[in-house]
Amino acid sequence: MASNQLNKALIKIVGLGWAAFAIAAIAIRVVFAAPDVVLLVDRSYCEPTAWAVVADTYQELYQQDQRGHINLEAVILFSDLGEETTEPLAPEAFRSLNTYGQSSPERQTDLMAQYPDARLLQCP
Numbered sequence: 001m002a003s004n005q006l007n008k009a010l011i012k013i014v015g016l017g018w019a020a021f022a023i024a025a026i027a028i029r030v031v032f033a034a035p036d037v038v039l040l041v042d043r044s045y046c047e048p049t050a051w052a053v054v055a056d057t058y059q060e061l062y063q064q065d066q067r068g069h070i071n072l073e074a075v076i077l078f079s080d081l082g083e084e085t086t087e088p089l090a091p092e093a094f095r096s097l098n099t100y101g102q103s104s105p106e107r108q109t110d111l112m113a114q115y116p117d118a119r120l121l122q123c124p
Contacts, residue, residue: 042122080104
């Protein structure tokens, strides 16, 4: 009879320990979660050397995403000819994107209003 009570007590202690561990893990994940980042990329025509600067900045952000420091939620490419929402591209794929069209301040303003915390990448 005493053995049965010890088994129940042990199961209760282990169960409570696992529950506390799960609650702590969820709390840590919520408190220390990586911030979500939306990238707005002005894809209007840009000289290849200037686009390389934009691509280097993108590569740094992509690496931060890979390390878990940030969460690249979406990449929005835009110019006066339109916009395209994509998943984060590999830096090599981003670097090889063609630039086209002209800058569109109106579209940029609209996107910045739609995504107020977005990070803007554009040619210098």
